[in-house]
Amino acid sequence: MNLIDIGHAVRARRAELGLSQAQLAHLSGLSRQTLVGLETGVLGDLGVNRVGQVMAVLGLDSPKPDTLARRKKRGLWMAAKTASVSYASEMAPEALEQALASGDVPPPFAPHLTHLLDEAPVPIIVMAVEETASRAHLPPRQIWRNVAKLAESLSVHRRALWA
Numbered sequence: 001m002n003l004i005d006i007g008h009a010v011r012a013r014r015a016e017l018g019l020s021q022a023q024l025a026h027l028s029g030l031s032r033q034t035l036v037g038l039e040t041g042v043l044g045d046l047g048v049n050r051v052g053q054v055m056a057v058l059g060l061d062s063p064k065p066d067t068l069a070r071r072k073k074r075g076l077w078m079a080a081k082t083a084s085v086s087y088a089s090e091m092a093p094e095a096l097e098q099a100l101a102s103g104d105v106p107p108p109f110a111p112h113l114t115h116l117l118d119e120a121p122v123p124i125i126v127m128a129v130e131e132t133a134s135r136a137h138l139p140p141r142q143i144w145r146n147v148a149k150l151a152e153s154l155s156v157h158r159r160a161l162w163a
Contacts, residue, residue, distance in 0.1 A: 075127025
């Protein structure tokens with residue numbers, strides 16, 4: 001697998017998730033210009049750690065980037081468990097799905113969502129967004145807008161990450 005093949009896989013997966021180049025660059029810690037170079041195949045070199053960062057956000061595995069292993073994971077369940085780690089009441093995956101699909105904060109789960117958006121690893125959020133989009137029959141881009149809306153309404157510390 002070479003950098004050009006990785007770039008094609010990154011572009012296809014980014015589109016599948018409904019992420020813009022700027023959003024993916026921000027989530028993976030790359031500059032947009034670097035991501036454009038990777039996707040278009042004009043980037044001469046990119047360290048393995050930086051390739052790994054973008055691939056982890058997208059749920060792509062090596063050596064052949066695909067999402068087979070990621071599809072077996074339960075993103076909403078993992079995100080709901082992560083959101084509930086510090087609280088007596090547990091947020092069900094269905095409640096998280098509803099919040100992500102609607103962009104509305106269920107009152108008893110405001111702290112859970114704040115914790116999730118402030119503390120959870122980005123790949124877990126990406127999995128939850130992807131699963132919500134699939135189950136709710138909504139485009140992933142809409143779910144990302146709802147994540148940004150939730151982050152803003154909850155005033156999470158990482159809200160710029162989700163904008």
